[in-house]
Amino acid sequence: MKALVYHGPGEKGWEEIPDPTIQDDKDIIVQIETTTICGSDLHILKGDTDTRTGIAIGHEGVGTIVEVGAGVKTLKVGERVVVNCMTSCGTCDYCKVGLTSKCQRCPNGDSWQLGHNISGTQAEYVRLPLGETSTFHLPEGVTDAEAVLTSDIFSTGYEIGVLAGNVSPGKSVIVIGAGPVGLAAIKTATLLSPKIIVAVDFDENRLAKAVSQFGATHAVCNNPAVNPNWQDEVRGIVGTAGADVVMEAVGIPASLEACFDLVKPGGNVANIGVHGHDVNLPMGALWTKNITITMGLVNMTTGPMMLDLIAAGVLDVKPMGTHQFKLDQMLEAYEVFGNAAKNNALKVIITK
Ligand SMILES: [Zn+2]
Ligand SMILES: [Zn+2]
Structure with missing residues (x-):
């Protein structure tokens, strides 16, 4: 064969x-x-x-x-x-x-x-x-x-992003990475009626689709060459304290580190991405935030x-x-x- x-x-x-x-x-x-x-x-x-x-x-x-x-x-x-x-x-x-x-x-x-x-x-x-x-x-x-x-992908987005991230009605959600699994997480998050879903990606085409076809309420480009202060733009949408749920759907250290920065105290960081490298976990800033970090295979x-x-x-x-x-x-x-x-x-x- x-x-x-x-x-x-x-x-x-x-x-x-x-x-x-x-x-x-x-x-x-x-x-x-x-x-x-x-x-x-x-x-x-x-x-x-x-x-x-x-x-x-x-x-x-x-x-x-x-x-x-x-x-x-x-x-x-x-x-x-x-x-x-x-x-x-x-x-x-x-x-x-x-x-x-x-x-x-x-x-x-x-x-x-x-x-x-x-x-x-x-x-x-x-x-x-x-x-x-x-x-x-x-x-x-x-x-x-x-x-x-x-x-x-749809089960991965739902189980490792939406369920592990504890999405529920009224919450604010950020999904970093609007590739297939990130979009599946966005789409299946809508099943649980969060108030805000912010899609974050480099690619404007994916961001447009995240909003028009997958249920994101907002889209933010995180290409530093185009939008160096993208994290401020996200905070303008979810509030200065950050979001209840931040999902990582890329699999690179920078985007997971951005999740640690954008999660609200008491919130959840749900890693979906496949990582090939270690990531710095800034415990000095995080240990008092009462957050939950999850990861895993579907x-x-x-x-x-x-x-x-x-x-x-x-x-x-x-x-x-x-x-x-x-x-x-x-x-x-x-x-x-x-x-x-x-x-x-x-x-x-x-x-x-
Ligand atoms: Zn796969
Ligand atoms: Zn078994």
């Missing part, structure tokens, strides 16, 4: 690799019909993660089951499923309390297996270990292009709810898919997504 193979920082290719085969009773094999590229895949290619070389990357996808292991009872060949970016068993101590990203059935308790430790979804076929508890049935009324956005426990909300017409995820490609245009899709600002790209939808 063809797959997007990672060969180390900066090195990738759309290449022939062996078809996946069942290796464990609980495995399933899925033919990928729709996939996408994640900001994390760009972090992998930058060398920010300890991803194995020689595997297909990608952890988001929708497809049809073509083979199941002997121990698989609840899924059948021919059924269509949404891939869960986290591999989990559903029964270990961590899974039982909803911390599925630390599943003890995964090597080293690391549920980010797909496209990290084992071949992932940017491929014609993928082997999904623990398939019954690492996929969701594709419900009626949800298209592939919508469903693939629930493999990771557990995907809200994936089925995201699919339900889309099917019910409550959550409109469609504006996220801005570009369409075929699988064999994978390198072109990377080119567009990798230069997202230049191409006005959010998520690229890649189909069979």
Whole structure:
């Protein structure tokens, strides 16, 4: 089969690799019909993660089951499923309390297996270990292009940004980084009726979309060359004390440090970004602020709810898919997504 193979920082290719085969009773094999590229895949290619070389990357996808292991009872060949970016068993101590990203059935308790430790979804076929508890049935009324956005980003924005950040009615929210996950956090924050949502980004196109299509109430450009006093502009909107909730959706030290500066006493800093470097935690200024700082990998426990909300017409995820490609245009899709600002790209939808 063809797959997007990672060969180390900066090195990738759309290449022939062996078809996946069942290796464990609980495995399933899925033919990928729709996939996408994640900001994390760009972090992998930058060398920010300890991803194995020689595997297909990608952890988001929708497809049809073509083979199941002997121990698989609840899924059948021919059924269509949404891939869960986290591999989990559903029964270990961590899974039982909803911390599925630390599943003890995964090597080293690391549920980010797909496209990290084992071949992932940017491929014609993928082997999904623990398939019954690492996929969701594709419900009626949800298209592939919508469903693939629930493999990771909408749950990540909601669980790690909105829920961990303790968004609730009437609060003020700042989201630094209006890329796909930041926009997903903005969109899902609107489900909980905060009073203000300020989108912050370098890119004016993303800021415009944050307001017109994702529910931000305000937008502020944080490009220091254009707006050196952007933090003052944000304070002018949320108040001089700062915001109740500040989310980081970039993954660089400067934007997380800005969150520490902009959070109100008693507030929450929710880190969503994938970081490749240490960040200075200014405890001298922070320790008296009574703030809560959260971070983590998504557990995907809200994936089925995201699919339900889309099917019910409550959550409109469609504006996220801005570009369409075929699988064999994978390198072109990377080119567009990798230069997202230049191409006005959010998520690229890649189909069979
Ligand atoms: Zn991802
Ligand atoms: Zn588990």
